[in-house]
Amino acid sequence: MKFDVKKLRFNDQGLLPVIAQDHNSLEVLMLAWMNAEAVQRTVDSGKVTYWSRSRQSFWVKGESSGNTQNLVDLRFDCDQDCILVLVEQNGPACHTNRRSCFYTAVREGDEIELMQPE
Amino acid sequence: MKFDVKKLRFNDQGLLPVIAQDHNSLEVLMLAWMNAEAVQRTVDSGKVTYWSRSRQSFWVKGESSGNTQNLVDLRFDCDQDCILVLVEQNGPACHTNRRSCFYTAVREGDEIELMQPE
Numbered sequence: 001m002k003f004d005v006k007k008l009r010f011n012d013q014g015l016l017p018v019i020a021q022d023h024n025s026l027e028v029l030m031l032a033w034m035n036a037e038a039v040q041r042t043v044d045s046g047k048v049t050y051w052s053r054s055r056q057s058f059w060v061k062g063e064s065s066g067n068t069q070n071l072v073d074l075r076f077d078c079d080q081d082c083i084l085v086l087v088e089q090n091g092p093a094c095h096t097n098r099r100s101c102f103y104t105a106v107r108e109g110d111e112i113e114l115m116q117p118e
Numbered sequence: 119m120k121f122d123v124k125k126l127r128f129n130d131q132g133l134l135p136v137i138a139q140d141h142n143s144l145e146v147l148m149l150a151w152m153n154a155e156a157v158q159r160t161v162d163s164g165k166v167t168y169w170s171r172s173r174q175s176f177w178v179k180g181e182s183s184g185n186t187q188n189l190v191d192l193r194f195d196c197d198q199d200c201i202l203v204l205v206e207q208n209g210p211a212c213h214t215n216r217r218s219c220f221y222t223a224v225r226e227g228d229e230i231e232l233m234q235p236e
Contacts (some may be wrong), residue, residue, distance in 0.1 A: 017135050028137055109120060111121050
């Protein structure tokens, strides 16, 4: 079946959440948002392209930092309202220069920092 | 530092997205939502507990299906508006009886089904 971006279910702001996972290590790197055109641009270009809610503009990941995400596989979930991208991540994914944005764990009621900036 | 659920940033519906990842295989299983009390119940009970947007009620994953998620680690991201739970998943995570909700890939413009119901 041909994929049509219109089959995806966007929220009332026209966005859906996108999970980025390292295709090699399978580490979950970050969660960001796409609108329909960002999905299409990602599929067409192979460069993962989000919609920045703070800047209200397209955000080609790594365009300014150099920490690009090359698309390896794009998947969507059973109710078509979330995307998983497997990526080749160049450099750290997080703006704090950590590999992943998920560097804080909650263990026995305490916050534990799991990784340092690279 | 002690963790306080109030430090998390919920959206205007009082929710944040939660990624569930198999702690062994590192497969991304699903994305669902929690409010502050669901986060607290998850941490306190070790049973992953979401907020069902369709039913508008707490949803202890697997309570009716038996496909429970035991919490192995809970992490939050750099801007405190998304959670990653590493889980021990009993049975399939998806309501379609597939291991993961992300069973459809988009490859060269086509939809490809990656896994079958268990």
